Amino acid sequence: xTATAQVSRAKPxxxxxxxKDGRPRSxxxxxxxxxxxxxxxxxTLGLLINSLxxxxxxxxxxxxxxxxxxxGQGWTWDNYVGVFTGAADMGVGFLNxxxxxxxxxxxxxxxxxxxxxxFTFLNFRFKETLFVIIVxxxxxxxQVAFQPMLNLLGPNGIGISGEFVATWLLxxxxxxxxxxxTLRNYMSTLPxxxxxxxxxxxxxxxxxxxxxxxxxxxxxxxxFATLQFLWVWNDLLIAKLFLxxxxxxxxxxxxxxxxxxxxxxxxxxxxxFFSMALPxxxxxxxxxxxxxxxxxxxxxx
Amino acid sequence: xTAAAAPAESPPRKVGGARPARIVIGxxxxxVVAWAAANVFLALAYYxxxxxxxxxxxxxxxxxxxxGGAALLFYFVNVFIEGLPQRFSEGVIPYVxxxxxxxxxxxxxxxxxxxxxxxxxxxxxxxxxxxxDNYVAIFGSGEFWLSLTNNALWLIVVPAVTVVVGLxxxxxxxxxxxxxxKVAKSFIFLPMAISxxxxxxxxxxxxxxxxxxxxxxxxIVTSLGGDAQNWIRVDTLRLNSFLMMVILIWMQAGxxxxxxxxxIKGVPEETLEAARMDGANEVQVFFRVIVPQIKxxxxxxxxxxxxxxxxxFDIIYVLTNGQASTxxxxxxxFQELFTFQRAGRASAIVVVLLILVTPILIYQVRHYxxxxxx
Numbered sequence: 001x002t003a004t005a006q007v008s009r010a011k012p013x014x015x016x017x018x019x020k021d022g023r024p025r026s027x028x029x030x031x032x033x034x035x036x037x038x039x040x041x042x043x044t045l046g047l048l049i050n051s052l053x054x055x056x057x058x059x060x061x062x063x064x065x066x067x068x069x070x071x072g073q074g075w076t077w078d079n080y081v082g083v084f085t086g087a088a089d090m091g092v093g094f095l096n097x098x099x100x101x102x103x104x105x106x107x108x109x110x111x112x113x114x115x116x117x118x119f120t121f122l123n124f125r126f127k128e129t130l131f132v133i134i135v136x137x138x139x140x141x142x143q144v145a146f147q148p149m150l151n152l153l154g155p156n157g158i159g160i161s162g163e164f165v166a167t168w169l170l171x172x173x174x175x176x177x178x179x180x181x182t183l184r185n186y187m188s189t190l191p192x193x194x195x196x197x198x199x200x201x202x203x204x205x206x207x208x209x210x211x212x213x214x215x216x217x218x219x220x221x222x223x224f225a226t227l228q229f230l231w232v233w234n235d236l237l238i239a240k241l242f243l244x245x246x247x248x249x250x251x252x253x254x255x256x257x258x259x260x261x262x263x264x265x266x267x268x269x270x271x272x273f274f275s276m277a278l279p280x281x282x283x284x285x286x287x288x289x290x291x292x293x294x295x296x297x298x299x300x301x
Numbered sequence: 302x303t304a305a306a307a308p309a310e311s312p313p314r315k316v317g318g319a320r321p322a323r324i325v326i327g328x329x330x331x332x333v334v335a336w337a338a339a340n341v342f343l344a345l346a347y348y349x350x351x352x353x354x355x356x357x358x359x360x361x362x363x364x365x366x367x368x369g370g371a372a373l374l375f376y377f378v379n380v381f382i383e384g385l386p387q388r389f390s391e392g393v394i395p396y397v398x399x400x401x402x403x404x405x406x407x408x409x410x411x412x413x414x415x416x417x418x419x420x421x422x423x424x425x426x427x428x429x430x431x432x433x434d435n436y437v438a439i440f441g442s443g444e445f446w447l448s449l450t451n452n453a454l455w456l457i458v459v460p461a462v463t464v465v466v467g468l469x470x471x472x473x474x475x476x477x478x479x480x481x482x483k484v485a486k487s488f489i490f491l492p493m494a495i496s497x498x499x500x501x502x503x504x505x506x507x508x509x510x511x512x513x514x515x516x517x518x519x520x521i522v523t524s525l526g527g528d529a530q531n532w533i534r535v536d537t538l539r540l541n542s543f544l545m546m547v548i549l550i551w552m553q554a555g556x557x558x559x560x561x562x563x564x565i566k567g568v569p570e571e572t573l574e575a576a577r578m579d580g581a582n583e584v585q586v587f588f589r590v591i592v593p594q595i596k597x598x599x600x601x602x603x604x605x606x607x608x609x610x611x612x613x614f615d616i617i618y619v620l621t622n623g624q625a626s627t628x629x630x631x632x633x634x635f636q637e638l639f640t641f642q643r644a645g646r647a648s649a650i651v652v653v654l655l656i657l658v659t660p661i662l663i664y665q666v667r668h669y670x671x672x673x674x675x
């Protein structure tokens with residue numbers, strides 16, 4: 001026993017240890033990445049800790065005191081309770097955000113998928129020009145839309161501003177270029193022979209799209225959906241400008257809470273964490289798709 | 302999805318001939334579906350009480366009307382097209398598939414762009430043209446130049462630092478075991494899922510709080526014998542702007558890391574081995590072998606972050622609302638439009654923003670053309 005222990009203790013000095021895949025284990029890399037990971041998590045971790053401390057603790061001591069004295073703290077759920085019973089009920093806000101985000105994620109896919117199909121498998125005049133427009137429009141800042149769309153959707157226009165419909169329309173439009181771009185990129189990797197043989201079998205383009213191409217493009221659709229969902233969920237501007245106060249999303253509520261400093265300050269951490277909870281879950285469970293979405297179409301205006 | 306099964310029983314077509322019944326059904330169906338879907342959406346906006354003021358019900362109906370409506374619309378249009386003589390139908394179908402997307406794009410992006418340029422030459426209630434008055438006003442205002450300078454600072458710092466940080470993480474994580482790499486990346490990547498507002502909240506309270514008891518930065522400074530500061534208000538050397546940039550870098554580093562990591566993994570092992578055989582050390586291998594091969598990815602990341610930085614808004618709006626010399630163009634626009642109710646000037650500011658993104662737009666289109674040509 002002692003002999004083997006000595007041998008194994010002596011070994012690392014002369015030879016680097018190896019990982020499972022046969023590459024040498026790099027301690028510098030391990031230390032650097034661990035440090036960076038800690039550094040990157042500190043702000044979020046602090047938020048989580050603070051959201052669970054009592055009001056007195058939050059305003060008198062930093063969250064890091066928890067590390068030295070984990071049991072001397074006034075741990076409490078009160079802040080989370082306060083978030084639901086305060087001036088702005090974030091439970092309603094959460095529901096509002098779901099109501100905004102889910103249709104705003106699905107609707108652009110519906111329209112963009114057909115366009116992407118045409119751009120990938122069909123030939124037509126102005127195809128290149130139209131696709132260049134898609135690429136160009138991705139860069140246009142959404143600020144251009146505010147004044148004209150407020151006029152168009154507002155009381156002097158068709159009067160839907162303030163309702164969820166308005167945000168669905170805007171997010172669908174703003175998400176469209178990226179969605180077409182992402183889906184076309186993916187569809188162009190699918191074998192053209194599939195579409196060709198469907199055509200020979202007498203399928204219309206509509207059938208080919210629904211029965212063959214849409215199911216095959218699911219990975220790209222999931223990738224875009226994850227990206228768009230997070231984007232819509234986290235959006236402040238459109239929600240703030242185009243939703244009535246009773247329809248406000250959690251992000252808008254959080255921004256208002258942050259604006260009224262002092263009173264209700266202890267609710268900020270809990271409110272912030274509550275607003276992040278669903279995106280973080282989505283992020284962890286759909287990380288694979290999210291990454292693919294980012295890598296396939298990274299530019300969005 | 303339900304529509305998928307429907308067209309299966311279409312009769313064997315006589316090649317080339319027109320079929321009037323299909324044309325009629327298709328046109329009527331498409332018009333009815335479009336009309337119905339539009340009315341459902343308007344009803345959702347005008348008469349929430351019809352839906353018992355129930356938000357979830359409204360969302361479900363909205364999704365059914367949107368997705369089902371689109372599927373049915375495309376279906377009827379397809380019926381119509383199949384009714385056309387074949388030489389027409391093949392030519393028409395691509396435009397039909399592309400049209401709804403472009404209609405929406407036109408409605409929410411192209412039309413507003415034209416209209417904004419139009420408004421920028423009009424008075425604040427957009428009732429009369431005032432020539433270049435709005436441009437004269439914004440170019441003559443100190444706040445505008447301050448915002449422009451701040452945007453320039455953000456542009457110089459954030460994209461470059463984000464790329465470097467992302468590269469460092471990607472390089473080191475690449476040398477970990479597969480499992481370790483995944484975990485380490487998740488940590489760096491997590492802030493990407495957080496909203497700008499929540500991220501600003503996190504940093505404002507946990508890190509930059511003026512109270513040395515609860516703000517980490519002040520706690521460190523005071524423990525080293527310094528004085529506590531209200532960091533977000535310290536505009537000496539634009540320190541507060543830099544502190545806000547840290548938040549954006551914190552959020553975007555994960556994105557840079559993901560793309561660059563993919564790039565690094567795509568570098569062929571042989572090129573690295575060959576360089577090492579020739580006696581290159583790791584630093585040389587990195588700068589002479591890896592960097593040239595991932596330059597394309599680095600540019601992509603750089604440009605994406607640049608676009609983001611040009612329109613950076615939420616962080617500044619939430620933390621200072623442009624006070625203490627932190628204003629940026631997007632926030633100035635917001636102030637002009639809503640605080641001062643000057644639509645003319647606000648539009649002129651957006652036009653400036655549009656001009657600023659134009660070089661990127663041109664680059665993107667060129668880049669796409671080059672890729673497509675390959």
